[in-house]
Every structure is written in C-alpha cells, then in structure tokens.
Amino acid sequence: MPGPAVVMAHGLSAVKEMFLDDYAGAFAHAGFTTLVYDHFGFGDSDGEPRQSPAADIQLQGYRDAVTWLAGQEFVDRDRIGLWGSSLSGGLVITLASEAIPISCAVAQVPYIGEGGPDFPEGALAAIARAVETGRADATVPAVTATPDGEGVMFLDRAFDWFTRTAAKRAPNWRNELLIAGLADPAAPVPINNLGQARVPLLLIVAPGDRLTPPGPAMTIAAQTPNVSVVEIPGDHFDAYEAGFQSSSEPAIEWFRRHLNA
Numbered sequence: 001m002p003g004p005a006v007v008m009a010h011g012l013s014a015v016k017e018m019f020l021d022d023y024a025g026a027f028a029h030a031g032f033t034t035l036v037y038d039h040f041g042f043g044d045s046d047g048e049p050r051q052s053p054a055a056d057i058q059l060q061g062y063r064d065a066v067t068w069l070a071g072q073e074f075v076d077r078d079r080i081g082l083w084g085s086s087l088s089g090g091l092v093i094t095l096a097s098e099a100i101p102i103s104c105a106v107a108q109v110p111y112i113g114e115g116g117p118d119f120p121e122g123a124l125a126a127i128a129r130a131v132e133t134g135r136a137d138a139t140v141p142a143v144t145a146t147p148d149g150e151g152v153m154f155l156d157r158a159f160d161w162f163t164r165t166a167a168k169r170a171p172n173w174r175n176e177l178l179i180a181g182l183a184d185p186a187a188p189v190p191i192n193n194l195g196q197a198r199v200p201l202l203l204i205v206a207p208g209d210r211l212t213p214p215g216p217a218m219t220i221a222a223q224t225p226n227v228s229v230v231e232i233p234g235d236h237f238d239a240y241e242a243g244f245q246s247s248s249e250p251a252i253e254w255f256r257r258h259l260n261a
Helices: 020-029 055-070 087-095 121-133 158-169 190-194 215-222 244-258
Strands: 003-009 033-036 075-085 104-108 201-205 227-231
Touching: 003 020, 003 055, 020 033, 020 075, 020 244, 033 055, 055 075, 055 087, 075 087, 075 244, 087 104, 087 190, 087 201, 104 244, 190 215, 201 215, 201 244, 215 227
Parallel strands: 003 033, 003 075, 075 104, 104 201, 201 227
Antiparallel strands: none
C-alpha cells in the first residue's frame, strides 16, 4: 500500500553525510519513505558546474525529486513532505509557497535572507574581484577560520563544524563555492515568501543562531496561519548533534500530523 514520503537536502556546501543521513534514518524509522540527496554539483550528485549554490538549480532539484518520488508505486503522491536545513531551509520556505504537489514542509534553522550577517570582508572582496573581472569560474571558500577570511561562513563555529564533520563523516565535502552561484541578484529571498505558505510549514529555529538568525521571520510566522514555530536550544550547528533529538522529533510529529502517517 502506498505510504507517505519525505524529500530532504542539506544547506550551503554541505553533503548528505553531514548528519542528514541520521535525520533520514529517523524519518524512515518513523514510517516515511525518505529521499535524501546532494544538491546538483555537490557530493555524490553529478552535474556541472561543480560547487555552485545557485538557487534556481537547487529549487529545481527539489521539484524534480518530488516528481520522481511521486511516481514510485510505494509512495502516496498526495502525502509528500519537504525538509531542508540552513540554506535549504530557505529553499523549502520558497517551495512551500509554490503550487507543487507537497502536503507540508519543515525548514530547520532556515536561511531567510534578512537580518543575518554579511559575508566576511575577505569573501566580499573576492566576490567583487570575480564580478569585476568576469571570472565566472572563480571560487571562494565556504567557511573561514577568521572573521576577516575569504570564506563565506564564520559565525557559530562554522569552520570547526564543517572541517571536523568532513574529517569524521564526509570526505567528499569541499570547502569551495562557485562565486557565480552566490552572486545571483535574481535569487528568491525566503522571508518574502514566508507569508504565502500554501501548505503547513514548520520552522525549527534556534534563538542562539547567529548565522541564520530567526528573529525577522517570527513576526511574519505569527501572522501566517499555515506557519508554526518550534524553538530548540543552541546555535546554528547544535541542531545536528547535541540538539538532534530536539530538532528531529518535532519534524517527525509534523510529518505524522500532516501526512496522515
């Protein structure tokens, strides 16, 4: 008998072995067919250019994954949910406002496009140089160990979390992002779509999160009937390890409630 299913993808530069496999295991154990994948051009996924976080490509990846999963005989196409974390949490917010065949969505410590930190000065300088010189193939590190480094992420121990997790679990992670995929003025701003959620959307947020602070989204969430919020302790990266239970259990309960599992 066809059953409920969940589609999952990770955040900026991250690959599925960076604890997404743990979430997928928990969701599968709870009874959901779970499709977890690396974004186009990252990790185990094919595609060129590599390491491009272009929003249009990653949004289409989610849509394609939903279409593929809905075509499987063991999946009830009317009971599919989305899950995303960090940058992909923002993608999920945007997708929850679209007319695509999903029944609910969960955005964990989501990037909302407002109120967060600027890129470190070194990263901004590297991006500006690439844009000025037309270097579409130029890259910048995903994380930096210093606040003035060239990497895009610094706060909430980003460098330590990524490098430590890669060494232990994800050897195919690369500390590299294609600047052309970062500098897209047409990329959607998730907070602009939050109030238009068409399906039940759960935001799992950490008040201590400095990398993707949730504050600007809370007023909109409180005024949007389809949006609910769960707060978890810690900062941006605590959700994956010390806060795994506090972040995964609300998602499971949300999927049970809205996918009739």
